[in-house]
Amino acid sequence: xxxxxxxxxxxxxxxxxxxxxxxxxxxxxxxxxxxxxxxxxxxxxxxxxxxxxxxxxxxxxxxxxxxxxxxxxxxxxxxxxxxxxxxxxxxxxxxxxxxxxxxxxxxxxxxxxxxxxxxxxxxxxxxxxxxxxxxxxxxxxxxxxxxxxxxxxxxxxxxxxxxxxxxxxxxxxxxxxxxxxxxxxxxxxxxxxxxxxxxxxxxxxxxxxxxxxxxxxxxxxxxxxxxxxxxxxxxxxxxxxxxxxxxxxxxxxxxxxxxxxxxxxxxxxxxxxxxxxxxxxxxxxxxxxxxxxxxxxxxxxxxxxxxxxxxxxxxxxxxxxxxxxxxx
Amino acid sequence: xxxxxxxxxxxxxxxxxxxxxxxxxxxxxxxxxxxxxxxxxxxxxxxxxxxxxxxxxxxxxxxxxxxxxxxxxxxxxxxxxxxxxxxxxxxxxxxxxxxxxxxxxxxxxxxxxxxxxxxxxxxxxxxxxxxxxxxxxxxxxxxxxxxxxxxxxxxxxxxxxxxxxxxxxxxxxxxxxxxxxxxxxxxxxxxxxxxxxxxxxxxxxxxxxxxxxxxxxxxxxxxxxxxxxxxxxxxxxxxxxxxxxxxxxxxxxxx
Numbered sequence: 334x335x336x337x338x339x340x341x342x343x344x345x346x347x348x349x350x351x352x353x354x355x356x357x358x359x360x361x362x363x364x365x366x367x368x369x370x371x372x373x374x375x376x377x378x379x380x381x382x383x384x385x386x387x388x389x390x391x392x393x394x395x396x397x398x399x400x401x402x403x404x405x406x407x408x409x410x411x412x413x414x415x416x417x418x419x420x421x422x423x424x425x426x427x428x429x430x431x432x433x434x435x436x437x438x439x440x441x442x443x444x445x446x447x448x449x450x451x452x453x454x455x456x457x458x459x460x461x462x463x464x465x466x467x468x469x470x471x472x473x474x475x476x477x478x479x480x481x482x483x484x485x486x487x488x489x490x491x492x493x494x495x496x497x498x499x500x501x502x503x504x505x506x507x508x509x510x511x512x513x514x515x516x517x518x519x520x521x522x523x524x525x526x527x528x529x530x531x532x533x534x535x536x537x538x539x540x541x542x543x544x545x546x547x548x549x550x551x552x553x554x555x556x557x558x559x560x561x562x563x564x565x566x567x568x569x570x571x572x573x574x575x576x577x578x579x580x581x582x583x584x585x586x587x588x589x590x591x592x593x594x595x596x597x598x599x600x601x602x603x604x605x606x607x608x609x610x611x612x613x614x615x616x617x618x619x620x621x622x623x624x625x626x627x628x629x630x631x632x633x634x635x636x637x638x639x640x641x642x643x644x645x646x647x648x649x650x651x652x653x654x655x656x657x658x659x660x661x
Numbered sequence: 662x663x664x665x666x667x668x669x670x671x672x673x674x675x676x677x678x679x680x681x682x683x684x685x686x687x688x689x690x691x692x693x694x695x696x697x698x699x700x701x702x703x704x705x706x707x708x709x710x711x712x713x714x715x716x717x718x719x720x721x722x723x724x725x726x727x728x729x730x731x732x733x734x735x736x737x738x739x740x741x742x743x744x745x746x747x748x749x750x751x752x753x754x755x756x757x758x759x760x761x762x763x764x765x766x767x768x769x770x771x772x773x774x775x776x777x778x779x780x781x782x783x784x785x786x787x788x789x790x791x792x793x794x795x796x797x798x799x800x801x802x803x804x805x806x807x808x809x810x811x812x813x814x815x816x817x818x819x820x821x822x823x824x825x826x827x828x829x830x831x832x833x834x835x836x837x838x839x840x841x842x843x844x845x846x847x848x849x850x851x852x853x854x855x856x857x858x859x860x861x862x863x864x865x866x867x868x869x870x871x872x873x874x875x876x877x878x879x880x881x882x883x884x885x886x887x888x889x890x891x892x893x894x895x896x897x898x899x900x901x902x903x904x905x906x907x908x909x910x911x912x913x914x915x916x
Contacts, residue, residue, distance in 0.1 A: 421832070422794065423803050447825040451806050454759070454791040458798025463760040463880035466789045476884070481787050482678045486687050487887045494880040529835060530803035534820065536830035547826075551913070575914060583844070593809070593845055594828050600699075600783065600844060602826070608913045618677065619785075625892065629913055631904065644892045 353382030353474055356410075356432060358425070358443040358452060359400055363392040366399050368548050369444030371508035376501040377442055378405045378509070379471040385410060387432055387521060389425050391418035401518050404510040410521035417526070419533040422451040427524030429456045435522045438496065439474065445500035445603075457498040464498035465490065467603075469505040483599040483622035503547060504605035504626060539592050541579075543569075546595065549578030551608045554597055554624070555590065556582035558613020558634065562590045568612060580604065580624075582614045598623035616641025662716045662776040662836070664707040666741065667766060668700040668723045670732040671786040684885040686755055696732045699781025701739075703842035705849040706811060707779050708740035715813055716777075718742050722769060724762050726751040730865065737860035738852035744865040745769065747873070756879045759787075761870070763795035768873040770800060775837065777819075782807050782841040793841035803834040807843040 355377040360367035370386075377384045385408040388397040393413040401409045412428045429441065429452070441456060443449030445467045457464040469487075470478035476491050477499070546552060553575065555568040565585070572579045580597040581590065597604055599622035609627035614620060616632070616639055624630070625644050632641040672678060673693040680687055696704075710716040721736035723729040724747040733744040747765050749757055766778060783790035797804035805811075805821035814820040814833055822831045824843045834840075852860070870877050898904045908914045 419830075423797075426798065447807060447823075450790050451794055451804065454794035455798035455804065457760070457791075458763065458795045463758045464791055464795075465881065466791060480889070481886075482672070482687060483785065483788070484889055485678050486680055487889050489884040489886075491882045491884055492880060493882070531805070531832055531834045534831040534833055536825075536828065538828040587845070592828065593824055594826060599785065599788065608908065619674070625889070629908075629911060630892075630895075631908070643894070 353380060353439045354436065355380050355382045355384050355440040355442060356429070356436070356438040357384060357386045358429060358441070358449060359386050359388045359396065360444065360446060360448045361388065361390065361396040363390055364395065366396055367444070367446065367448075368508060368545070369446050369503040370400075371403065371511065372503040372506045373442060373444040373501050374403055374405055374509040376468070376471060376506040377440070379506075380440055380474050380497075382439060382474070383407045385436065385438070386516070387412065387429065389417045389428050389521075390420055391415050393417070397518055399511070401516040402512055402514050403516070404513045406509075406514045406516035409516045409518045411518060412521040412524070414526065416528050420448065421531050421533060422455050423530045424526045424528065425452050426455045426459065427526050428521055429524075430459055431522040431524040433460065433496070440497040440499065442497075442499045442501060444503050446503075449500050453498050453500050460496050460498070462494040462496045462498055463492070464494075464500075465492060466500050467502045468499050469502045483618050484625060485618065485622075502603060504603055539594055543572060544576065544578045546578040546580055546597070547602055547604055549604070550606055551575045551577035551610070552580050552597070552604050552606045552624070552627070553577045553610045553612065554580035554582065554614060555585050555612050556614030556620075557584035557588065559585060559590060560613070565590045571610070577608075577610075578604075578606070582617070582620050611641050614641055615639045616644065662710070663718045663720070663774060664710065664716050664777045664779055665766070665769065665775040666700070666704045666707045666719060666721050666736070667762070667778070667780040667792065668704060668721050668732050668736050669697040669781070669784050669786075670694050670723065670725050670729045671697045671784055674698055674785055680886055680888045684887060686883070686886050694728065696735055697781050697784045697786075699783060699785075699842055699844070701849040702844065702846050703779040703781050703840070704736055704739055704741065705847045706808075706842060707777075708850075709847065710811070711740065720745060720775075722747065722766065724757065724765055724870075725749055726754055733865060734857075734860050735852060737863045737865075738857045739850060740856075741863075743863060745868065746865060747868050747870060749870065749877070753877060755883070757877060758879055758881060759789050759791035759795055760880070761875060761877050762792050763799055764875045765870060765873055766792075766796050767799045768875060777836065777838060777840060779840045779842065782843050793839050797839040800837075800839070802837050802839050804839045804841075805832055805834045806841045808840050809843050809845045811840065811846070
């Protein structure tokens, strides 16, 4: 580890290096690249540097082929190893560190998701660098904007960290084109992967044919006002008519109407669709944090004083619980 | 098993924060503060583990100004046995980064043996969500973040169900480990009056980052803090057909 610390102090003497390079850590499910990685590749390109992408996992080769075609990707590093199945952060970190040791990237980044929030800070600790979460804007290779206090303070920061470790808010950067790139594919240097710290037991992923909440063009969300899990069917029906993703407020999740991975807000998912329809959601600070960048917000609520009405574009006040949501 | 729980004093979640006119930060004077909600959940889980005889001792730690002691007293009233206050002068609080907090926690763990460090998944003020994985990295311990269920798995492991983007996953981590609490892990208890009185007698150690040999030089400088852009207020519609008509006009829904 002494190496990286000395490397860090050495690097800080050359803050303005002529050559910048960025490593994006790819997220995938062994078959498909996660869409947020495409947003991260766009953001990485804005750092004014070469973009490399690291794909780790038990089936990394297939995903690496997809990544190599992404516009703007210069190099793809593959770390394929049975030990990397499910990409546990304790195992991905040494691979990232080995790649850093060999290529000396000026930034190591990923899309802000549960996966990268687990990996990026762990890598940052090893490099003795202070990471920056959920960046929404890039001004230069060292100056960024992010939000605090549930989106109620927009903070511009300058990082003097020798290596910039960052996660990017997916909805703030357009996805890179999945075609048209021709990145060179090579094997990542081998990391010292320890397997005794943690192991993957299993997962229960919510199955749904609807568009993913974070990338859907239209999102319909239900809150406490929907009243029950049965009534949530109205929300799903409306969403299906519109080809929309379905979200929920914390109250709806806590009341057991829907699963927690549908929660929109400060501590749930951040969405910014073209159209966000909030049904029976009062609009607490924490919920607004997750959707107030939507292009058009429609609120359907019977309480004319609900805070959601302060951000909506159109509202419709006369909600009946039986709701006339038929769209023809 | 000894558990160290990190608790942070933050502006209360129900307060609408105001950005200072000079753009240096948000107004914190005379604003209601309380314990970060995710830390309350981490503390509750640690106290529950003690009640189930899985843990022998729960120590609460907070890094911050003199008023962080109130947050620590609340933690003691909710069932922590001891408290450690790592005092930071008020003027420096805004410059403290998750990396500094993680280093302080690392030093405390080096000083005495803990099997679990339990933190909240994020603080609702800086929204960084970094301290737990940073600490796990510094200590080379396994991490189980966004826990919605924590179970013992034999003598040397914990089984943790985590809230991830697509649903839930379950992992096993070897002790010692760093955990972070998500919203749905539990329902934190209220401190009762007798417990608040008893908490006054529980021990609270005072330290500074310097005592622990942690350098608080920041790597991130705040250039300016602004209000988010204000959305233009929209209009009300009278009925569903009118709403749909408006959305059609805007090309948001197809006929």
